[in-house]
Amino acid sequence: MEDKEIIRLIKEGDEQALNYMYIYNLPSIKNYIRTNSGSDMEAEDVFQEAIYVFWRNVIQDKFVLTENSKISTYLTQICHNLWNKELRKKARFTNEEYIDPIDDTEIIIEEEKVLTKRQQVVVDCILKMGESCKNILHLFYIDRVSLAKIAENMGLKNEDVAKTKRYKCFLRLEECVRQNYKY
């Protein structure tokens, strides 16, 4: 699959690209983490997070494909940064001195934010929702897919139906949060 095709699929909310990126890049990431005092499980976790970061950066146009850029290189750079962060955390925990390797990238990995109680209630409410509501909320608010494309992907009659469904799902989510979150 070509890089251009992967970007197109991500922007249309199609997850086919996930499998491809995961299967074809995981072995080299595992290799890197293994040689840098990590386990296979840690490698998988780092790579899953890296794909999420990449996914979000594509959606927010923070990653733009040029003649000189390759998705696999970008993904590897994200993994290196995530793993360096993890090693730093481990060193802090064991009071060891950790020397940062020279950072060869400009990709900034945002610090993990701890969710507030209300934000956690939102997550719990979404997890309880049906698949179609969950999908439409993810596609519209996070993947920023157009309502016309959402209608096509989800087999809805047209854009207006998708719009109404998105609105109803959002209201249902709001209601659930208001009911389950107490100040």
Added chain:
Amino acid sequence: MDNKELIERYLMGKLSFHELSEIEKKIKADPIFYEELNFQRDILIGINESRRLQLKEKLRNIKSEPKIVRLHINKNIFLRYGIAASITIIVTLSVLYPKINDALIIKSKKGYSILK
């Protein structure tokens, strides 16, 4: 545009410069509006987090071994190459045979004469 829609467009970064300055005034002047904005912001953060968890879950379920790709080789190719190779061998031998034969006869005659 009602408040809900205004807040949604604000949080998704879709407001024009003019709308942006309007909403900023409203945030300062109206505490109820400000609380509604914070509520919707939390909802979007929650949707984002659930999307992150969903993507990671999907990735965890992908079998990480690369698929074995079977090459579909046309068996006729082997047959064609076999025939071509046989013809080449036959032609080569038929050209070289008389020369080899002559060389062997000369050699055997020499050998014969030596023995004699």
